Amino acid sequence: MYLKLAWRNIWRNKRRTLITVSSIMFAVVCALFIESLERGGHNQMINNMTNFHTGHIQIQDERYEEEPSLDNSIEYDSSFSERILEIDDRIYNVVPRIESFMLAAGEEQSRPAMVLGIDPEAENRLNELKNRIVAGRFFEPGDGSVVMGEGLASRLNVAVGDSLVLLGQGRFGMTASGIYEISGLFRHPLREFNNQIVYLSIPDAQWLFSMEGMITNILITPDQLKYNDPIAENLERALSDENLNILTWNEMIPELIDAIEFDRMSTRVFMGILYVVIGFGIFGTILMMTLERLREFGILLSVGMYRWKLAVIVFIETFFISILGIISGFALGLVVLSYFYFNPIQLTGDMLEMLEEMGFEPTLPMAIAPDIFMWQGSVIFVMSIIICLYPTVKIATMDILEASRS
């Protein structure tokens, strides 16, 4: 009968219950949405960084981190790749690279460029580079042609079939210069990459930089992200006496991680404000409910109900409403998030320009992770429990006659 009392009270004022449930639901969906969007954006940034720039794990010469110069290269041939693959069978991909900065020049203009000597197959497995070709085709290894970012090409005013001159320094201070045919252009949504990168094959790069048989770094991708650190440890152990340095992605891009951390902090603050606003909304309805029912509480107490029993019943009521709100918020949130996960938000117009300026991509991916649900769910849960304690406290402290006077 006590439960009957609670249950019927929940549905007594259907509108108020629905308002409370839906405001909690709204809070949950909002929080999930914001958190997922943020997480998705951060994952995308990290993916861009790891896929195009650093890899998840990198093997370098031990001096390279201090002094990223061609002088500090490592010897490499395809047997080394095979050896690495044998060290840990959770390694998905091994990508050798030569990285250097040079001056790239067309007929009229020149610009600094990041020149990457790559193995097209391995590189493509890493970042699907070949799908990003928007003009021309990808080069064949050693055919003396390059693929470059569309943005860089337009700045240099060059097109597919034109020649590109690369000028810089090779290993041990040798002059490095070469002239290459542009076989294709790629487009990357991040300006940083689009406006800077020139790819050529490893043999061509080795020739250009006078570093036969050498490369600067090897990028390693794990089967699954969670294997990253164990793989790094295994590599560390297996390659311990070869004067190599093994770095994981978070060691390579500390600035990005700091920036993400900062971003998360500011989102937390924003969410805190959102929670407070919604919390007050919910508190308002609970307060109204409590005041309206003071007389009823008074009657129950005067006919012989213990305060604690009444308090527990009313707590069950409000607790049930919160749970209902959170569960329906999860359900709706899952639908909303899945929708945007499969149909990411596409930005257009001014907003797009602004975000591209800041180095974002035009699509906003969503991340769906159980811990987002867990975390946001528990914050809102705790918040509503605190709010639901109000009627309980009121019952515990109220004067039996209080309501009959008002």
Add this chain to the structure above:
Amino acid sequence: MSESDVIDYEIENNEAKMGIISTKNLSKIYNPDTIPVHALRNVNLDFEVGEFTTVKGPSGSGKTTLLNMIGGLDKPTEGSVEIDGIQITGMKESKLIDFRLQNIGFVFQSYNLIPVFTAYENVSFIMLLQKRPKKEMEMRAKELLEAVGLKDKYHSRPKELSGGEQQRVAVARALASQPKFILADEPTANLDTKSAMNLLDMMEKMNREENVTFIFSSHDQRVIDRAKRVITMVDGAIESDETR
């Protein structure tokens, strides 16, 4: 408590008749620090089982305050209330709740019932609080509702009942716990004449046939006319106390 108080208490206890409420020098001052209101002034009254009594008096004379004191819903500023020789003034709240549950039934002026319960549930709930067996609970609730003339309204919610019917459910509920005293604060205030008469007939019958004690507060002449004892209050003090 000094030693002599304890002895006094015990003597009183032994002398106390069962089924008696007595107030000793009962005084209540509201807002003693700001604008003091003397709601009760030195009230000494005895009520016995089987009474059918009305406390009358002008508005603000202290009728409600007196009933609340007797029912243990409010605490006096001075003096005390004893029921069957047991002092309820200053009793611990949880004990007082149990005590009230066993000894006193309440009928308030209006909005007496639990809105989400049916008439039947409102009446049986109080027996649930008393932890009575389910069988007995069901039988008694039905009997009582029949006795107050609501045989066909068992499953109606308060908002589906008229004011008079609601008051009758409240009386049935007050009777359900088999209390020694039923305190009813202006039970007819919101009722039309016919409903008021019905309610009074019913209560009178219960008093006559089952010796149920009723103490009303009212300035309703219809109630005053029926009472066997009329206590008149003015400005917090007892002006007269007549038994007819």
